[in-house]
Structure formats: C-alpha cells, structure tokens
Amino acid sequence: MFDTPQSTRSGATAPPPASHPTLPADRPGPHSKRLGYIAVIATFGGLLFGYDTGVINGALEPMRDDLGLTATMEGFVVSVLIFGAAIGALIGGRMADSQGRRRNILMLATIFMVGTLGCVLAPTWETLGVFRFILGLAVGGASATVPVYLAEMAPVERRGSIVTRNEVMIVSGQFAAFVINAIIFNIWGEHDSVWRYMLLVALAPAIGLFVGMLRMPESPRWLSSQGRDDEALEVLRQVRSPERAEAELAEVHALALEEKESQTGGWSDLATPWIRRLIIVGIGIGVFSQLSGINVIMYYGTQLLENAGFSSNGAILANTANGLFSVLGVTVGILMMNKFNRRAMIITGYTLTTTFHLLVGIFALAMPDNSLKPYVIMGLVIGFVFSMQALIGPLTWLLLSEIFPLKIRSFAMGVSVFTLWIANSIVAFGFPPTVSALGISSTFFVFAALGVLAIIFMWRMAPETRGRTLEQFEDDFRIQHS
Known part of the structure; x- marks a missing residue:
C-alpha cells in the first residue's frame, strides 16, 4: 500500500519532498546542528508526556498499599491525569497562540516540576489527585504545543523526521517508565513509599526542559504572525542557510499579512x-x-x-x-x-x-x-x-x-x-x-x-x-x- 508517486486521492500531484519550487535547497551546515539541538530540547516535553503516562502502570500497586486506595480511588488517580491532559491541550493551544510557543513550553516545564514534586510529597490520595491533575495539564499542553513548535521550526524537507522525534520521545518515556519501575521495585520494593521514587525520576527531564528552552528561539512563524519579521528572520538564519532564510520569511510573511485581514x-x-x-x-x-x-x-x-x-x-x-x-x-x-x-x-x-x-x-x-x-x-x-x-x-x-x-x-x-x-x-x-x-x-x-x-x-x-x-x-x- 506504500505508493511512491506523490498522488493524492483527488488525483493532484504533490511536489517531490526534496525541495520546494519557490525556495532554495536547504543545504547542510552549522544551522542543521542547531535545528537538531532545538529538536532534542523541545522533545523533552514528549519524554515527560510518555513517562508521566506510563509510570502509573508500575507505581499503582505500591501506591494502593501505601495510601489505602480503594478500586474507585485507583480509577480516579489514574484517570484524573488524562482529564487534566484534555483540558491542558485545549488551553495550551490558545496560550501558545497568545504568548508564543517557546514561552508556553517554559511555563509547561514549570508545571511539570510542580506537579511531579506535589505527587511525590502527597500525604493523601486527595492531594495526589490534585497534583496528578496539575501534571495532566502539563502533559496535555505539551502534546498540543511541542509538535507545532517543531513543525514551524523545521524546513519542509525535514519536517516529517523532526516532528516525529517527539513521538519517539513519548514512547521512549513510556518504555523508560516500565524499565525504571522494575529496577526501583527490585531495589526498594520493601519500602511502602517506593512509588514516590518512581514518580520522582520525572523531575530530571522537567528541569532539563526548562533550562534548555531558556536558550531556544521562538517560532519564526509565530514571530511573523505578530509582525516581528526582523526577529523571525534572525531565528530562520539560525536554522536555515542565509538564502533559504530570506526566501522562506518572504513566503511566511506574505501569508501572515493576508491572514491579518481576518x-x-x-x-x-x-x-x-x-x-x-x-x-x-x-x-x-x-x-x-x-x-x-x-x-x-x-x-x-x-x-x-x-x-x-x-x-x-x-x-x-x-x-x-x-x-x-x-x-x-x-x-x-x-x-x-x-x-x-x-x-x-x-x-x-x-x-x-x-x-x-x-x-x-x-x-x-x-x-x-x-x-x-x-x-x-x-x-x-x-x-x-x-x-x-x-x-x-x-x-x-x-x-x-x-x-x-x-x-x-x-x-x-x-x-x-x-x-x-x-x-x-x-x-x-x-x-x-x-x-x-x-x-x-x-x-x-x-x-x-x-x-x-x-x-x-x-x-x-x-x-x-x-x-x-x-x-x-x-x-x-x-x-x-x-
């Protein structure tokens, strides 16, 4: 079922992925390494997404024993993060529009840290539920913001591989949660609070996301939509060749001007x-x-x-x-x-x-x-x-x-x-x-x-x-x- 011709269902032919007819080729250079570094830092949001959704699988049994959870309480503790993620996705998308993709990811990193520490230190299941909900807000916000940020930073030739790195980090986070849970349980399984150690591990990538994003640029497409074309061009020059940056900004700017009329x-x-x-x-x-x-x-x-x-x-x-x-x-x-x-x-x-x-x-x-x-x-x-x-x-x-x-x-x-x-x-x-x-x-x-x-x-x-x-x-x- 994998057809190599670039055909759509309507019969239209899409251009080849190697280049775009109105843009110079994006040749490798120092800007390519910079883009790769940006992708690594931003996808820490995906790693946290994966770890925080996967860690409950191994943490639930010792958590139940430590906090005296009933079946209903267990269901609440597991699902409240998912409901928080739904709300976080809806709010996070709007906030990324209003304050920018980079600033939104920085805020989400802070929420990840607060939510993780709150869960680790929670004395009761009610407190745990509150901070699991807060953690869910960060998970949902990251799921809506990080892919958009990556898509707007990447050139068309590399957009697919750059954006899907976030999915790699999500499943890597889930896999890491399964493995780390097994290791921690084998070492400290006799402790009632072993589940707290499992959850605490997520603090490290949350700190890494916050510190890393402090040095990352804002999305050039968002900057252009705000009328900040000089800043958008400066960002594009970090992640594109000089001639490609100029041409790409012109294309983005033309569309942004058209959309400002709406x-x-x-x-x-x-x-x-x-x-x-x-x-x-x-x-x-x-x-x-x-x-x-x-x-x-x-x-x-x-x-x-x-x-x-x-x-x-x-x-x-x-x-x-x-x-x-x-x-x-x-x-x-x-x-x-x-x-x-x-x-x-x-x-x-x-x-x-x-x-x-x-x-x-x-x-x-x-x-x-x-x-x-x-x-x-x-x-x-x-x-x-x-x-x-x-x-x-x-x-x-x-x-x-x-x-x-x-x-x-x-x-x-x-x-x-x-x-x-x-x-x-x-x-x-x-x-x-x-x-x-x-x-x-x-x-x-x-x-x-x-x-x-x-x-x-x-x-x-x-x-x-x-x-x-x-x-x-x-x-x-x-x-x-x-």
Missing part, C-alpha cells in the same frame, strides 16, 4: 467550510488514534497479559517488551516518513492494527488454553503495538501539526488534541469493565470494528501533506474545498 482564529472560523472540514479531519485523526486501543496496552498491559495466561512476574516482563517494540516501531516510522505518502502510511497502519485486533480476538476465543496460548497472544499484541507506533502514532502528531493554517493552528490543534484525550479517557475507563463483561476476544473484536471505521475515515478525509510547505498546503486546501 479576525483571530477561533470558534467563529468554523463558519468557513474549508476550515470546518480541516478541524473535523483533525478531530477524526486524534480520536481514531485512541480508539485503536494503544493506551490499553500502556495503562493495562500487565493486566491484559495476566488475563491471557501469564503469571504476574511474566506479565510484567512481557509488558516491558511492549515498551521496547513501541520504540522500535517509531524508529522504523521515522525512517519511512519522508519516503512514502502520509495517507498511504496511516491507512496501511490502520489496516494492520485492525488485522491484529481480529487475530487476537480469534486466538483468544478459539485456541485451547495451554502453555503456548499466552505467547501467541503476546506476539500478536506486540505486532499491534509495533504497527501502531510505526505507522499511526507518528502520523497522528505529524498530520495534526501540518494541516492547520497559521491563523487557527494552535486553536485547532488544541481542539483536536482535547478530543484525543477525551477519547483516551473513555477507552481507559471502558476497557476493564468491557473485558470483564465480554472477555478479551469480544473486546478486541470491538477494536477491530472501530479500526474499519478508521480506515474508511482516513480514506475519505485525510489529506496529503508530504512535500509541501505549511503555507502551500493551506493555499491548496482552501482552493480545493472553498
């Missing part, structure tokens, strides 16, 4: 058909990524594998393998990102994950209970995780960062990521009772049915963005759908 992006823009369609596309991309069930593995992987037949210790080890294959999948996705069309990759991804859902359901239902069955199901789950993280996960964040016009980019990103987190919370709440009521096989058949809907949606609605600048894609989409 009101600030917001809910009123939904009256414009092509903008409304884009936001519907963004919501669909975000929601279907969560209805794939990937965070079922991230939150309940150990329990799922125990239900499949593993012992408690075996399930913990197998769950670590899921984290490892998440990282490997995203790495493969980055290698493919600039070689194949976005639409082809994401449709192929949903086809594979839907297939694995069906296979898990079939083997869980039809295979006799024996010593081999848990390993078969584990292999199929790993196949699902790898396909998801190689093809759907990176494309979700990349497309969301690419498809929205500058005027509403952070607003629309916030709305899309808000719905993504709401879908995440619904799946997180719904999975345990669904498995209890229907069993593993029927639950995965439900995920397969949702996967079919995702394939149809992506085929009909997902646009092609590869090989286009953000501004060129906006112009083309507006003409096509006005």
Whole structure:
C-alpha cells in the first residue's frame, strides 16, 4: 500500500519532498546542528508526556498499599491525569497562540516540576489527585504545543523526521517508565513509599526542559504572525542557510499579512467550510488514534497479559517488551516518513492494527488454553503495538501539526488534541469493565470494528501533506474545498 508517486486521492500531484519550487535547497551546515539541538530540547516535553503516562502502570500497586486506595480511588488517580491532559491541550493551544510557543513550553516545564514534586510529597490520595491533575495539564499542553513548535521550526524537507522525534520521545518515556519501575521495585520494593521514587525520576527531564528552552528561539512563524519579521528572520538564519532564510520569511510573511485581514482564529472560523472540514479531519485523526486501543496496552498491559495466561512476574516482563517494540516501531516510522505518502502510511497502519485486533480476538476465543496460548497472544499484541507506533502514532502528531493554517493552528490543534484525550479517557475507563463483561476476544473484536471505521475515515478525509510547505498546503486546501 506504500505508493511512491506523490498522488493524492483527488488525483493532484504533490511536489517531490526534496525541495520546494519557490525556495532554495536547504543545504547542510552549522544551522542543521542547531535545528537538531532545538529538536532534542523541545522533545523533552514528549519524554515527560510518555513517562508521566506510563509510570502509573508500575507505581499503582505500591501506591494502593501505601495510601489505602480503594478500586474507585485507583480509577480516579489514574484517570484524573488524562482529564487534566484534555483540558491542558485545549488551553495550551490558545496560550501558545497568545504568548508564543517557546514561552508556553517554559511555563509547561514549570508545571511539570510542580506537579511531579506535589505527587511525590502527597500525604493523601486527595492531594495526589490534585497534583496528578496539575501534571495532566502539563502533559496535555505539551502534546498540543511541542509538535507545532517543531513543525514551524523545521524546513519542509525535514519536517516529517523532526516532528516525529517527539513521538519517539513519548514512547521512549513510556518504555523508560516500565524499565525504571522494575529496577526501583527490585531495589526498594520493601519500602511502602517506593512509588514516590518512581514518580520522582520525572523531575530530571522537567528541569532539563526548562533550562534548555531558556536558550531556544521562538517560532519564526509565530514571530511573523505578530509582525516581528526582523526577529523571525534572525531565528530562520539560525536554522536555515542565509538564502533559504530570506526566501522562506518572504513566503511566511506574505501569508501572515493576508491572514491579518481576518479576525483571530477561533470558534467563529468554523463558519468557513474549508476550515470546518480541516478541524473535523483533525478531530477524526486524534480520536481514531485512541480508539485503536494503544493506551490499553500502556495503562493495562500487565493486566491484559495476566488475563491471557501469564503469571504476574511474566506479565510484567512481557509488558516491558511492549515498551521496547513501541520504540522500535517509531524508529522504523521515522525512517519511512519522508519516503512514502502520509495517507498511504496511516491507512496501511490502520489496516494492520485492525488485522491484529481480529487475530487476537480469534486466538483468544478459539485456541485451547495451554502453555503456548499466552505467547501467541503476546506476539500478536506486540505486532499491534509495533504497527501502531510505526505507522499511526507518528502520523497522528505529524498530520495534526501540518494541516492547520497559521491563523487557527494552535486553536485547532488544541481542539483536536482535547478530543484525543477525551477519547483516551473513555477507552481507559471502558476497557476493564468491557473485558470483564465480554472477555478479551469480544473486546478486541470491538477494536477491530472501530479500526474499519478508521480506515474508511482516513480514506475519505485525510489529506496529503508530504512535500509541501505549511503555507502551500493551506493555499491548496482552501482552493480545493472553498
């Protein structure tokens, strides 16, 4: 399903990804290293996103014993971060528009530090819940702001690989949480407060994000939208060759002037058909990524594998393998990102994950209970995780960062990521009772049915963005759908 020609569903041909017809080639130089350094620092936000969502998997049991959590309290402590993330995504996008991407990330780093320390020192479950919610605000804000910042800093030729580095850091953070939890539990597992050590580890990357972003530049596209073209050009000269910086600023500035004639992006823009369609596309991309069930593995992987037949210790080890294959999948996705069309990759991804859902359901239902069955199901789950993280996960964040016009980019990103987190919370709440009521096989058949809907949606609605600048894609989409 990977088509190398740059064709869209409508038959239009996109330009090759190596260059843009109106821009000089972005040749390697010191500016390339500077851009790489910026990407490393900014994606600490993704690392924190991953660690703070993954650490609860191993910390929950000792946390329950230490704080005397009931089942209801456990559900609250786990889910309150997700609800906080939904709100943080919505607010964070708007704040990134008003105060700038860099300043917003600095603020989020501070919230990460406050939320982490509050959770570590929490004397009661109520206090823990409050600071988990605060931590969720930072997680959601980072999920909406960091991809936009990276997309606006990167040249069109490298935008795919630069933006998807954030996804690498997210899954690396989750994998790190699984491994660090296992190590800490083996060393200090006899202590009632061992879960506090697990959570405290997140303080280090939060400090790194804050200190690093103090030396990072603001997004040139945001600066230009504020009429600060001299500063935007200075930033572009840090991350582009001199001739490329001049040409790219002229293109960004021309679009910014055109957009200044319109009101600030917001809910009123939904009256414009092509903008409304884009936001519907963004919501669909975000929601279907969560209805794939990937965070079922991230939150309940150990329990799922125990239900499949593993012992408690075996399930913990197998769950670590899921984290490892998440990282490997995203790495493969980055290698493919600039070689194949976005639409082809994401449709192929949903086809594979839907297939694995069906296979898990079939083997869980039809295979006799024996010593081999848990390993078969584990292999199929790993196949699902790898396909998801190689093809759907990176494309979700990349497309969301690419498809929205500058005027509403952070607003629309916030709305899309808000719905993504709401879908995440619904799946997180719904999975345990669904498995209890229907069993593993029927639950995965439900995920397969949702996967079919995702394939149809992506085929009909997902646009092609590869090989286009953000501004060129906006112009083309507006003409096509006005």
